Amino acid sequence: MSVRLVQLREIGSTQDELHRLAADGAPAGTAVVADVQTAGRGSRGRSWSSPAGGLWLSVLWRPRAGDDPQLLSLRAGLAAARLLDSLGELPAAQLKWPNDVMLGGRKLGGLLCEARWHGTELSWVAIGIGLNVHNAPPADVRTPPASLAEWRPDLEPAALAGPMAVVLGRLGGSGTLSDDELAEWRARDWLLGRRLAAPFPGVVRGISARGELRLETPDGLRSVPAGDATMVELA
Numbered sequence: 001m002s003v004r005l006v007q008l009r010e011i012g013s014t015q016d017e018l019h020r021l022a023a024d025g026a027p028a029g030t031a032v033v034a035d036v037q038t039a040g041r042g043s044r045g046r047s048w049s050s051p052a053g054g055l056w057l058s059v060l061w062r063p064r065a066g067d068d069p070q071l072l073s074l075r076a077g078l079a080a081a082r083l084l085d086s087l088g089e090l091p092a093a094q095l096k097w098p099n100d101v102m103l104g105g106r107k108l109g110g111l112l113c114e115a116r117w118h119g120t121e122l123s124w125v126a127i128g129i130g131l132n133v134h135n136a137p138p139a140d141v142r143t144p145p146a147s148l149a150e151w152r153p154d155l156e157p158a159a160l161a162g163p164m165a166v167v168l169g170r171l172g173g174s175g176t177l178s179d180d181e182l183a184e185w186r187a188r189d190w191l192l193g194r195r196l197a198a199p200f201p202g203v204v205r206g207i208s209a210r211g212e213l214r215l216e217t218p219d220g221l222r223s224v225p226a227g228d229a230t231m232v233e234l235a
Helices: 014-021 069-087 158-169 179-188
Strands: 004-011 031-039 055-061 094-096 100-103 106-118 121-131 195-198 202-207 215-218 218-223
Touching: 004 014, 004 158, 014 055, 014 106, 014 121, 031 158, 055 158, 069 094, 069 100, 069 106, 069 121, 069 158, 069 179, 094 179, 121 158, 121 202, 179 202
Parallel strands: 004 031
Antiparallel strands: 031 055, 055 121, 094 100, 100 106, 106 121, 195 202, 202 215, 215 218
């Protein structure tokens, strides 16, 4: 799949600009990257600090025959982690369910998938990713932040944008994770074995083939289809 990369100096949100391009007929693989976002957003409408020096990128995904969008966020995390590992001289990338990218035990960035529908038919999904590179990480976050520059000061956001757009634009798959995908997630699962306070108390035992978080609770094993995972403690 070819990638058309739209490079901007400053914009409110790369997600919003990508949705605009998609509505005008932009093909799958179109990507928008900005040096600065003035109104970046994360999951559940939270604001996302996006100063110069970070990678702020959105990639257009359109469904093909047999594709299911339900697990795009998890698959995007796996694809991003593989790319980071390929750069060399970095700790192995980990993933925190459902949409955080972790490096060295701290939060490097996150993913945001936003779908647009025409009636009951899915038209497209904007896959957004934000990674700390040279920018000063935000201070007001629940999970301690990390930056790529701590390990690879030579890396630049502009050099990462194209390769990241390619791997995110190639995503596809069914509505269940394969055995290989589940094994890879388990190897990268930052939450595995940790105790959570929310969405309800329990110990993380991985994820299901449908992408649900599996929690061992006093009442037995429970599955969480969506939501935030809040640690009892971050030690």
